[in-house]
Each structure stands twice: as C-alpha cells, then as structure tokens.
Amino acid sequence: MARTTLGLIAVFALIAAACVAFGAYFSYVTLLNAHRSVIEARFGIAAERVADVAEQAASLGIALPAQSTLTSLLDREARVEPAIRSMDLADERGIVLFSSDPARLGIAEAQDGGRGLTRPVRNDLNEVVGHVVVRYDPQILAAGAAALGNDLKVIALPALIGAGVATIVIGLLLAALLRRAVRRAADPGAWPPAARAALAAAERVHNEVAGKSRSGKSPPGKSPSGKSARGPAESRRRA
Amino acid sequence: MIGLRGGITIAIVLILCSALAFIGWGAERAAQRTIAPEILAKANTVARSAADLLGRAGTVGVPFDRLVGVSDYFQNLRAANPEFAQISLVSAAGAELARAGDAAGFADAPQARIPVADPSGRRLGDVVIVVDPTAVTAQVGAVLVDVAFIGIVSLLVALELVALVVGSRGIGALMAVERRLKALGRGVLARQEGNPGAAGTLVGPIDRQVNALAERHAEIRAAAEARGDAAALARLGDLETRTGLGRVQAAESEAAIAVRPALFLFMLAEELTRPFLPRFAQTIAGSGAFSPDFAASLPIVAFMAVVALCQVPFAGISERLGRRPGFVIGALLAATGYGLSAVSPSYGLFVGARVATAVGYALVFVSSQGHVVDFSAGAARSAALAVFVRAIMVASLCGPPIGGVIADRLGAPSAFMASAGLALVALVVALLTLPKTVRRAGAGAGVGLADLKGAARAPGLMALLFGCAFPAKFLFAALCFLLVPLELQRLGYSSAAIGRFQMIYPIIMVLAVPFFAAMADRFDARGSFVVAGAVVSGFGAMAMVLNPSIAFIVVALVALGYGQAMSIASQSALVADTAAALGGGRAAGVLGLFRLVERSGNAAGPASAGFLMATIGFAAATTLIGTVVVAGAALFALSGLRTAHHPRRASSAAASEGSSA
The missing domain is CATH 3.30.450.20 (PAS domain)
Structure with missing residues (x-):
C-alpha cells in the first residue's frame, strides 16, 4: 500500500514536471517563431522594394531579364543592411537573373540549398514571373534562438524542479492525512460526524426494536464492538 | 473528504x-x-x-x-x-x-x-x-497570448495523464481505502464490495465494525420479521435507506470510462494533423491535375466520407469482434495510415493512406462508444458518455497546436509519424486498460436501411436533420478543417499559429455547452436554441463578406463555437426524444440516421468548401456556407420546430454527441 502511494506520488510528480517542460518548450517555439517573423519583416522591406520596382518595369512592358538596372538596385539594397549576404532576382523557374553577388548569376535557387526570404514578382495579370530572394546571415536567427533558449532555460528548470518537488510534498502530505484518517476510522468513536450520527441512529433503532421484542423494555444498547452506544455529541466529546 | x-x-x-x-x-x-x-x-x-x-x-x-x-x-x-x-x-x-x-x-x-x-x-x-x-x-502581448494557449494545452494534457494513472488497475488498494473513508464521511454504513487487496490490513478494522453492525441489524430484522412487527420493520427499512446499513455498496464502476485515456491518445493523433494537412496535401499534389484548393480538400473529404459511411456498419462489426479487439484493430489500421501518409511518394497513395486512417478511426470511435454503452446503464451512462465526449473535446483542443509546432519544427512527415506513434500508444493503453469482452457471434444486426427509412418518417425529424444538423456539421468541417487553415496559410501564418486558431472552437464548446444545455432545459426551449445557434454560427460566417481579415476569421470561429454550443445539446436532445417516442427498434434507426446525416455534413463541408474557394474565393465561400446554415435554420423554424418532446433532457443529451468528426 505504501509502495503504491509512493509510486503514485512519483508518477504524478513526473507528470507535473513533464507538463512544465512541455509548456516551456512550446513557449520557446512560440517565441522563436515571433522572433523569426520580426527578423523576416526587417529583411522583407528590402525585398518588397525591389519587387515593386521590377513589377513597375514589367507593367511598362520590360521583361524581367531585360531589367538590367536591377543589379545596381539589388546591390544598393543589400548594402543598406549589413546582415544581408546577397539579394537575387530569379525568374519563375528559379534561375538567378540579377544578384548583388555576381558569383550567383545563372545558378538555380532551388539547387542552392541555402535559406532565404522570398517575395514574388507579379505581372499585370497577377501571374508570378519571378522572385526576389534575400539571403541573410543565419547567425542572426541562431543567436536569437540561443538567447531565447538560455532565457527560458533559466526560468524553466526551477519551474520544472519546483513543480515536481511541490507535487511530491503535497502528495506525501495527502498520503499522511489519508493514513491518519484510516487509523482514526478503526475506532468508531473517532469516525467523521456523519458516520457517528448514522451509528448512533442505528444503535438507537436497534435498541428500541430489540427492547420491544423483549416485552417492551429498552435495554441499554451495545455497539457491535461491545462498546456502549453513544450519541454524536458524546462521540464528539470523546474525539 | x-x-x-x-x-x-x-x-x-x-x-x-x-x-x-x-x-x-x-x-x-x-x-x-x-x-x-x-x-x-x-x-x-x-x-x-x-x-x-x-x-x-x-x-x-x-x-x-x-x-x-x-x-x-x-x-x-x-x-x-x-x-x-x-x-x-x-x-x-x-x-x-x-x-x-x-x-x-x-x-x-x-x-x-x-x-x-x-x-x-x-x-x-x-x-x-x-x-x-x-x-x-x-507584439509581446500577442506572443504571451500564444504562450497562455500553450499553458492551457499543458494543463489539459496533464489532467488526461493523471486520469490515465488514476484509472489504472495498479492503485486498486488505494481506491478501496478511499471508498471506505468517503462512505464514512457521507454517513454511509454499508458493506463495501470487492477485495481490498493489499489494503486489507488497513481497512480491516473499518470492515469489522461495519460487518458486526450489519450482522446485528440482520438479526434484529429477522426477529422483527418472525414476530410480524410491521412498525419495527418500517423503522429498520428507514434506517437502511438513510445509512445504507445491511446493504452492500457496489465498487464504483470504472469499466465504462476505462476507455478514456486510450480514446484521448487516439483522438489526439488525428487532431495533430488538422493544422498542416491541407498545406501538406497541396505540396504533395504539386502542380498536377488538381487545383490547389481541390487537392487540399480531397483527403479531408475522403476521410470524412469514409468515417460517415463506416459508422453504421461498424457498430455491428465492433460488437462481433469485441470492443477491445475492435479498438486495437482500428488503432493499428490508423497507425499504418499515418505512417503511410508520412512516406507517401504520390498524392494518390496519400489519399489512400487517409482512407485507411479513416477506416481505423471509425472502428476505434464505434468500439469506444460501444464499450461505454456496454459497461454503463441509466444515469451512469450519461455520465460515462460525457467523459467520452470530454476526451474527444480535450484532444481537439490540444492536438492542433501541438501538431502545428511539430510540423513547423520537424516537418509534416514527422508530425504524421508522431500521429502514428500516438495511435500505437493508444493501442497499448487500450490493451492494458480495456477489459476483455465476450464476442457476440449473433450480434451485429445493427441498423439497416429499413430502420433508416422508418426513422425518416418520424414527425419533424427530417427538418431538424437537414435544416440544422447537416448544415451545422457542414459549416464546422468546411470552416475549421479547410477554409480557415488555407486562408491563414495564405496570410503567412505558420502551422503552429493555425493550430492555435483551431483551438478557439473547442475551447468555447467545452466551456459553453453545459451552460446552454442547462438554459435550454430551464426554459424548455430546445427548438429555439437549435435555431438560435444556427443563426449565430451562420451570421458569424456571413460576416466575412464585410472584411475578409484575421479579425473576421476570429469572429467566425467564435460565432461558430457559441452557435454550436447553443444548438448541439438541444439538437441531440430533440433527436433522442424522437427516438424515445418511436420506441423499440425504430429508436436505433433514428439515432443511426442522425449520425449518418451529421457525418455526411462533415464530408460534404470540405468538399464544397474546396470547390467554392477555388471558384469564388475564401470570403464569398464562407459567406455562402453561412447563408446555407441560416436558411436551414429558417426551414426548421418554418416547419414549426416539430419533434417529439420530453422536458429536461438537453443537459444529459449533451453527452451523447461530440463535435469532432
């Protein structure tokens, strides 16, 4: 029985700790997503601007491959933000037409494998005719993730340990109360008031009915344990 | 205590x-x-x-x-x-x-x-x-709201895990002790049924006292009976009623709700897929023969249609197999489906995998429901069914945000594999917790076509089913499973964020259903609540025409939650009343027809939404579906809200229907 109780308390402590860890991890992921969206909004401004220029030129009938002035625009926008590694304009198949990094001209974005922020370039029919791709320093995201991870670790570890320990302490306390209640329940005089009242009522009825069967006299009642019947008030006094 | x-x-x-x-x-x-x-x-x-x-x-x-x-x-x-x-x-x-x-x-x-x-x-x-x-x-506040959602999910998962431990057989001795102390605390002096096991030495003194009292009571009663003392027998009878003396208190039947943890884990597996499934389906379909919206809706429609069609025949199959084997086979099938979904090289195979999952899902659902019904009766059945529904609702609350995060961090295939793992864990938990049941070779007649035809002639039932039940599920499945995820994806939201939006509906349902069920009972106005609920959810969707923005998406989800909370319990109660009024075998036909129509709404919703979204766009599609719901409610109202009627039933009927698939 004691082993069951202790095992149960240990399992509950593990559940509490696991759920705190779960909450902390998911909070970390939520913060990470928020952080990434703020960073991408920052780099997205430059991409939007290049896409706007390319779309205006396209609406004047200049095909994307012919917009040669975009190279200087990409170069200028990439220089504005030191964390930008390169800015490309790729056609609808993903082939880089113009780039702030001359080494990237002609390569396929899909084969590049790197992570970038993309904004579509559309023509007047709302068809996607190309993409502006911003490649930024992945260290920015990694640094943010590490900072967030450290911040939450500092908070989550004590919370996790605290939750586990608090569950164990409260569990032990409840187990002790339960054991005390069981010990007290062995003696009818220490039963809860409702049980003592029921016991007194039962003994009263039993004595009356039994006394009636012995020519109408009411003998003093005996409890099943051989003790004299007591009313709730007497039991309470004894308790 | x-x-x-x-x-x-x-x-x-x-x-x-x-x-x-x-x-x-x-x-x-x-x-x-x-x-x-x-x-x-x-x-x-x-x-x-x-x-x-x-x-x-x-x-x-x-x-x-x-x-x-x-x-x-x-x-x-x-x-x-x-x-x-x-x-x-x-x-x-x-x-x-x-x-x-x-x-x-x-x-x-x-x-x-x-x-x-x-x-x-x-x-x-x-x-x-x-x-x-x-x-x-x-911006920081918005992040904190997301974190608060995560907190709710963590708490609910913890409570389900606690329920799993508490429901296990390993703590029988502890339960024997608690049962005796609780009985004394309530002034009950009845003998306790069952062997206290390892707690025998602890509860022995209590049992000896109660047994001695019961023996003395039996002797005195026997003496009074022997001399024909009616007054004494009346007093002793009154004492028995008040204190339970001389009676044996049955051990709390945990068998009916033993299915809860396994069902929760299984439902969680399916709910994980909600936020990323449309996007994943579009990705795997590529630029093939299907439009993106159709490609997103087809796996959902196939899943819902198979669940709808399998429910009625599976009731008999589950009875013949036995509930535990039914659950285990269903979970195994679903786990295979999730695994196949994760590694599907083609769109066709992916849809096939979803169909396999749906077959398993239907079998698990029917077996779980059958288990609850088999092991409960009377008022305890309503309570057990309420536990059953709560497990589904909590899973639908917790699953989408967790699935969204897994898909964002590790990719959709990993999230499908997580679903497969969860389905297998549910299978193991079912094997450990569900009692072995006897297979009923002669059972399984189930509900036939003739029963459904007979049920369709019940007064007012078709107006309720096609005016309210079908459109309600139609709107729910269209909005929650397809339109909202696809629109949020278009607006740039991550799977995790989409999952949190999908929590809005079940949160409101969990909180508001008991309230509206009680209100419908109190005012004895179940038909009115059904109509009002449909109007609220329909207008919420129709409001999208004003401004198809994120705020109006939230408005539509909140309205859907409150509208369904208002109507779902009353709707179930009206159907249950109709079934009870018909009586006998026709009652099963009414309930079978109700389920079939509801599940058909689940299947038709995403199918129509996929088509409408591709042709007229998100806002117009949502508005049109909202209009259908309001028109259906008007049809039911004009039919005179006529169904059989038993007062004070909505709150208990709330337990008879879930809101998920």
Whole structure:
C-alpha cells in the first residue's frame, strides 16, 4: 500500500514536471517563431522594394531579364543592411537573373540549398514571373534562438524542479492525512460526524426494536464492538 | 473528504498553473529582450534605406532642403510598418524638413537616427524613426497570448495523464481505502464490495465494525420479521435507506470510462494533423491535375466520407469482434495510415493512406462508444458518455497546436509519424486498460436501411436533420478543417499559429455547452436554441463578406463555437426524444440516421468548401456556407420546430454527441 502511494506520488510528480517542460518548450517555439517573423519583416522591406520596382518595369512592358538596372538596385539594397549576404532576382523557374553577388548569376535557387526570404514578382495579370530572394546571415536567427533558449532555460528548470518537488510534498502530505484518517476510522468513536450520527441512529433503532421484542423494555444498547452506544455529541466529546 | 487522488489532481492543477505563470513571466521578459531590439533594428534598416535614397537625390542636383514628396514617402513607410510612431527628416541644423506621424506622447521611446550624406560624405541631416512602444508591447502581448494557449494545452494534457494513472488497475488498494473513508464521511454504513487487496490490513478494522453492525441489524430484522412487527420493520427499512446499513455498496464502476485515456491518445493523433494537412496535401499534389484548393480538400473529404459511411456498419462489426479487439484493430489500421501518409511518394497513395486512417478511426470511435454503452446503464451512462465526449473535446483542443509546432519544427512527415506513434500508444493503453469482452457471434444486426427509412418518417425529424444538423456539421468541417487553415496559410501564418486558431472552437464548446444545455432545459426551449445557434454560427460566417481579415476569421470561429454550443445539446436532445417516442427498434434507426446525416455534413463541408474557394474565393465561400446554415435554420423554424418532446433532457443529451468528426 505504501509502495503504491509512493509510486503514485512519483508518477504524478513526473507528470507535473513533464507538463512544465512541455509548456516551456512550446513557449520557446512560440517565441522563436515571433522572433523569426520580426527578423523576416526587417529583411522583407528590402525585398518588397525591389519587387515593386521590377513589377513597375514589367507593367511598362520590360521583361524581367531585360531589367538590367536591377543589379545596381539589388546591390544598393543589400548594402543598406549589413546582415544581408546577397539579394537575387530569379525568374519563375528559379534561375538567378540579377544578384548583388555576381558569383550567383545563372545558378538555380532551388539547387542552392541555402535559406532565404522570398517575395514574388507579379505581372499585370497577377501571374508570378519571378522572385526576389534575400539571403541573410543565419547567425542572426541562431543567436536569437540561443538567447531565447538560455532565457527560458533559466526560468524553466526551477519551474520544472519546483513543480515536481511541490507535487511530491503535497502528495506525501495527502498520503499522511489519508493514513491518519484510516487509523482514526478503526475506532468508531473517532469516525467523521456523519458516520457517528448514522451509528448512533442505528444503535438507537436497534435498541428500541430489540427492547420491544423483549416485552417492551429498552435495554441499554451495545455497539457491535461491545462498546456502549453513544450519541454524536458524546462521540464528539470523546474525539 | 477529497482523497489522495482528488487532492493530488487539484494540487497538480494549482502547481502547474503557478509554474506555467512563472514560465509566462519568463517568456515576457525574453520577448522584451529579443523582440524589442529586433523592432529597433528594423527601424534602423528602414532609416538607412530612406537615408540612402535621400542622399542619392543630391547626386542628381536636388538641394537637400528642397526635396518634395518626402512626407508622402514617409507616410507610405509608416503604413507598411505600423510599429513606427513617427518618421522625420531633420537638417544638420536641427530643422524638421519632413515628417509623417506624431510621437508627441512617446518621450522616451526608442528611436533610430541615420545620417543622410552627400556623395562627398558631408552630413546633410538625419532620418529619425521613433518606434511606438505600445506596438512593441502589443507584439509581446500577442506572443504571451500564444504562450497562455500553450499553458492551457499543458494543463489539459496533464489532467488526461493523471486520469490515465488514476484509472489504472495498479492503485486498486488505494481506491478501496478511499471508498471506505468517503462512505464514512457521507454517513454511509454499508458493506463495501470487492477485495481490498493489499489494503486489507488497513481497512480491516473499518470492515469489522461495519460487518458486526450489519450482522446485528440482520438479526434484529429477522426477529422483527418472525414476530410480524410491521412498525419495527418500517423503522429498520428507514434506517437502511438513510445509512445504507445491511446493504452492500457496489465498487464504483470504472469499466465504462476505462476507455478514456486510450480514446484521448487516439483522438489526439488525428487532431495533430488538422493544422498542416491541407498545406501538406497541396505540396504533395504539386502542380498536377488538381487545383490547389481541390487537392487540399480531397483527403479531408475522403476521410470524412469514409468515417460517415463506416459508422453504421461498424457498430455491428465492433460488437462481433469485441470492443477491445475492435479498438486495437482500428488503432493499428490508423497507425499504418499515418505512417503511410508520412512516406507517401504520390498524392494518390496519400489519399489512400487517409482512407485507411479513416477506416481505423471509425472502428476505434464505434468500439469506444460501444464499450461505454456496454459497461454503463441509466444515469451512469450519461455520465460515462460525457467523459467520452470530454476526451474527444480535450484532444481537439490540444492536438492542433501541438501538431502545428511539430510540423513547423520537424516537418509534416514527422508530425504524421508522431500521429502514428500516438495511435500505437493508444493501442497499448487500450490493451492494458480495456477489459476483455465476450464476442457476440449473433450480434451485429445493427441498423439497416429499413430502420433508416422508418426513422425518416418520424414527425419533424427530417427538418431538424437537414435544416440544422447537416448544415451545422457542414459549416464546422468546411470552416475549421479547410477554409480557415488555407486562408491563414495564405496570410503567412505558420502551422503552429493555425493550430492555435483551431483551438478557439473547442475551447468555447467545452466551456459553453453545459451552460446552454442547462438554459435550454430551464426554459424548455430546445427548438429555439437549435435555431438560435444556427443563426449565430451562420451570421458569424456571413460576416466575412464585410472584411475578409484575421479579425473576421476570429469572429467566425467564435460565432461558430457559441452557435454550436447553443444548438448541439438541444439538437441531440430533440433527436433522442424522437427516438424515445418511436420506441423499440425504430429508436436505433433514428439515432443511426442522425449520425449518418451529421457525418455526411462533415464530408460534404470540405468538399464544397474546396470547390467554392477555388471558384469564388475564401470570403464569398464562407459567406455562402453561412447563408446555407441560416436558411436551414429558417426551414426548421418554418416547419414549426416539430419533434417529439420530453422536458429536461438537453443537459444529459449533451453527452451523447461530440463535435469532432
């Protein structure tokens, strides 16, 4: 029985700790997503601007491959933000037409494998005719993730340990109360008031009915344990 | 007396709330430290870009202090970046040359100041951007709302795990002790049924006292009976009624709700897929024969249709197999389906995998429901069914945000594999917790076509089913499973964020269903509640025509939650009343028809939504479906709200129907 109780308390402590860890991890992921969206909004401004220029030129009938002035625009926008590694304009198949990094001209974005922020370039029919791709320093995201991870670790570890320990302490306390209640329940005089009242009522009825069967006299009642019947008030006094 | 189990459950709730609040506080600090500087970095980027543009004006001969259109340019920048309170251009002497916005109230707000230089590098002035501190607080606040959602999910998962442990057979001795102490606490002196096991020495003294009392009571009763003393027998009878003396108190039947943890885990497996499934289906379909919206809806439609069609025949199959084998086979089938979904090389195979999952899902659902019905009766059945429904609702609350995060972090195939793993865990839990049941070779006649035809003739039933039940599920499945995920995806939301939006509906349902069921009971107005609920959810969807924005998506989901909460219990109660009024075998036909029509709504919703979204767009599709719901409610209202009627039934009937698939 004691082993069951202790095992149960240990399992509950593990559940509490696991759920705190779960909450902390998911909070970390939520913060990470928020952080990434703020960073991408920052780099997205430059991409939007290049896409706007390319779309205006396209609406004047200049095909994307012919917009040669975009190279200087990409170069200028990439220089504005030191964390930008390169800015490309790729056609609808993903082939880089113009780039702030001359080494990237002609390569396929899909084969590049790197992570970038993309904004579509559309023509007047709302068809996607190309993409502006911003490649930024992945260290920015990694640094943010590490900072967030450290911040939450500092908070989550004590919370996790605290939750586990608090569950164990409260569990032990409840187990002790339960054991005390069981010990007290062995003696009818220490039963809860409702049980003592029921016991007194039962003994009263039993004595009356039994006394009636012995020519109408009411003998003093005996409890099943051989003790004299007591009313709730007497039991309470004894308790 | 609360007891160890109850006490520790309350303690875990309090401890987890405190711990998660502490983590929320930490998350707020972390957000302030990381997100706020990034917003300032963004202001610096924008200011650098603007300064570069203004500096180049000098190269074409425009004097710096005579630039035109700068305020309009700044205004456009502010419109694109609402977190900037003010953007201004000041000369080197400090005079303000152009400005957009007003930062008068933000004295200590963070600001970015970037110099504008001519080609020779001479400083002409500065571009100054003042960051709106309330916008930063709002962004951090939005993150905290997400964290709070995570807290709710953690808490619910913890409570389900506690229920799993508490429901296990290993703590029988502890339950024997608690049962005796609780009985004494209530003044019950009945003998306790069952062997106390390892707790025998602890509860022995209590049992001896109660047994001696019961024996004495039996002797006195026998004597009174022997002498024919009616007055004494009446007094003894009254004593038995008041104290339970001489009676044997049956052990609490945990068998009916033993299915809860396994069912929760299984349902969680399916709910994980909700936020990323449409996007994944589009990706795997590629630019093939199907339009993106159709490609997203087909796997959902196939799943819902198979579940709808299998429910009725599977009732008999599950009875013949036995509930536990039915659950195990279903879970195995579903796990295989999830695994196949994760590795499907083609769209066709993916749809096939979803169909296999649906077959398993239907078998698990029917077997679980059958298990609850088999092991409960009377009022206990309503309570057991309420537990059954709660497991499904909690899974639908917790699954989408968890699935979204897994899909964002590890990819959709990994999330499908997580679903497969969960289905297998559910299988193991079912094997450990569900009792072995006897197979009924002769059973399984189930509900036939003739029963459904007979049920369709019940007065007012078809108006209720096709006016309200079908459109309600139609709207629910269309909005929650397809339209909202696809629209949020289009707006750039991650799977995790989509999952949190999908929590809105079940949260409202969990909180509001009992309230509206009680109100419908109190005012004895179930038909009116069904109509009102349909109107609320329908108008919520129709409001999308005003402005197809994120705010109106939330309005539609909230209206759907409240509308369904108003109507679902009353709708079930009206159907149950109709079934009871018909009586006999026809009652099963009514319930079977109800389920079939509801599940058909689940299947038809995403199918129609996929088609409508591809042809008329998100806002018009949502509005049109909302209109169908309102029209259906009007049809039912005009039919005179006629169904069989038993007062005070909605609250118990609430337990008979879930809201998920």
